[in-house]
Amino acid sequence: MVDNDELSARLDTSDEWIRTRTGIGRRHVVGPGMSTVDMAVEAGRRALQSAGSADIDAVVLATATPDQICPASAPQVASRLGLGPVAAFDVNAVCSGFVYALATAAGLIAGGVSRRVLLVGADAFTTLLNPDDRATVPIFGDGAGAVVLRAGDPDEPGALGPFDLHSDGELSDLLVVPAGGSRMKTSQNPADSYFSMQGPAVFRHATARMAESSRAVLKQVGWTVGDVDRLIGHQANIRILHATAKQLGLPADSLVVNIERTGNTSAASIPLAMVDGVNDGTLQSGDRVLVTAFGAGLTWGSTVLRWPGVTPA
Incomplete structure (x- = not known):
């Protein structure tokens, strides 16, 4: 730690x-x-x-x-x-x-x-x-x-709703590790081997895309924003999470947040937030949950589910 x-x-x-x-x-x-x-x-x-x-x-x-x-x-x-x-x-x-x-x-x-x-x-x-x-x-x-x-029934707790997935490769340079792949296996510039990001642009795209995708998946499943009990967003930055909730019209206390003690753990952030949400009582069986994420690529997407009665090991 x-x-x-x-x-x-x-x-x-x-x-x-x-x-x-x-x-x-x-x-x-x-x-x-x-x-x-x-x-x-x-x-x-x-x-x-x-x-x-x-x-x-x-x-x-x-x-x-x-x-x-x-x-x-x-x-x-x-x-x-x-x-x-x-x-x-x-x-x-x-x-x-x-x-x-x-x-x-x-x-x-x-x-x-x-x-x-x-x-x-x-x-x-x-x-x-x-x-x-x-x-x-x-x-x-x-x-x-x-x-x-x-496998299960579509109306039982834990059943996943529709998905909304998108990408924009024209903006791939906003978050990137240049070297290490087939285009540039190695580089004499050490910086090419490290991750870099254009923070302000990422902030703007992350909040806009997650809110946009969330609205789309809610429309598909037939939920209103008022139907959502909890929002589990990718734990990238607390300001991004709050800005996304605000754009959707969700209260800040609907967010499931653990970033203070984990940082941004990339693909691990949402399942870790789920575990912590169960352990601290934030997530309750039957809650209508909206899940959304944004990442390099650019990639983003959302889904929904009714939270099942699970006990993390």
């Missing part, structure tokens, strides 16, 4: 500066020898324990920080959890990854390909950061969260 005072000791920043701009007080950072797969396995183990069964026939891992560029990390997660030769693959939509992967897992079930899917959102995003960059280091943390999806 790294708190703001520890960062302030080596960066030109302060606890007050970080909190007022991001709402973050501390964040987890992976130590030497720990990877995305390690975190994903632990999150998956807890989700399986909570579900009361390891009868899984697919693993979907939402991550932008796989252990290697090749192969995908999901098969390693499945193997280490002892799930056998099940289908397993990664989904990379960065901070929108969990919502995209949720739609993918729901599609596997709806299409009859799978009966029960383990969905994990995991990112060791601090490994992509320049340790001296005051603009990014205070914002991001590392983590993993997981859920189990199963």
